[in-house]
Amino acid sequence: MDGHIAAKRDAARERLAARDGVLVAFSGGVDSSVVAALAHDALGEAAVACTAKSETLPDAELDDARQVAAEIGIRHEVVEFSELEDPNFVQNDDERCYHCRTMRLGAMYDHARSLGIDTVCDGTNASDPGEGHRPGLRAVAELDVLSPLLAHDVTKEEVREIARDYGLSVADKPAMACLSSRIPTGLEVTEERLTRVERAESLLREWGFEQFRVRDHDGLARIEVGEDELDAALDPAFVEAAREHCEAAGFDHVTLDLHGYATGSVSPAGEGAADEGAADDAETDSDGSDETDPVTNVFEAEYPSR
Template structure:
């Protein structure tokens, strides 16, 4: 099992990954941890529309080099059918490097995978989908450690108020919140709204906007 560690992953996500490895009973000697440093990749920090392609290619090349030392020749990617519904530049890197996609090839979507995870009693069976912290920044905004730390702080605040699966997307002086359907309803009918507005205003944002397309 290959586990990539970098500045793009929040501390809570790192902890969650280790929990799943424990639940899958992956022995320590079978875990390959690869340290990645995307903030020194100029084509990545430029944050163009192809950011995910550059990142995934560098990342999987690092994985393949580590696995080659262990005489392992096949690397599997966890993409699923639902990933085909949106633009995914990273797929180009997957195809170029010959990475296998068993979940996608089997026609499984997110709901199917959550059902299987539940059958195997994995704690992430109902966990909302997530992506790296860099995906919160608009294209063209240079990716820095300060930006990543800020996004993690914003989302930790929302999580501390039980807004699970939330994403905080800073866009200039505006903070755009992407929430699940249930969380969106709770925000609009609760005094929590005032607390959230005050928090983001204290962080320098003039407006707090809600993405009306709920997350799955």
């Protein structure tokens, strides 16, 4: 590993070692996994990884978080709460990520106090603040969350390099934002919409797609995959499976976006990568960027509903 990156890693670990104990807001993405590994190295049993389970967290992501925590060897706990109890979150405006992160980190602090831990830390890295409108980061600052990667100027690519050095299986894992990021800004977040998105995305996971989203445009499923995976998405067998699976999940119509996967393709202009960029960490966030018309830039011929 490059000596400059190693020095940043060591400084972040020392910052954690100075605490009596820490609770890591842990999604199982690369950023929070690196913080968990550093915390475990620095504090041993005094470090706890904690995942917040709610309607916006896919079950598969919780399973992945458990697996990565086991790789690291860190104690892993799960707390449960519901964003859908907050009308500010449900209305899904451009501050949704702020409301989500405030609730999520609040649950983390409550659990930390129950364990006698004063410090909650997250995986915000030095690349995150420059990635557009990031209301979730305001919640991190307001709640005085410790962000060791940000404090020591560790960028996203450097985080991945540290993860590789630790041998973490998530070193090259794409960011995975919370399910609410699939719903266009202004369209209410409901359990029905979250459930059908999770069910639809389970198919893409089963078919081996690595970078994907199913955007829910009020009953229209817009499938996004990485540009290098578009050919696989046009396979007639997948076309038929996607149509049938998405309709069974509750969608009225199914489309494929020929522009491929893009962070934040359903949210306010100017958010760019927004909180999806940090989504793998601060406990799964959400994405941002231009809210698009439900049928703009999509390919429908292969995916007509029956």
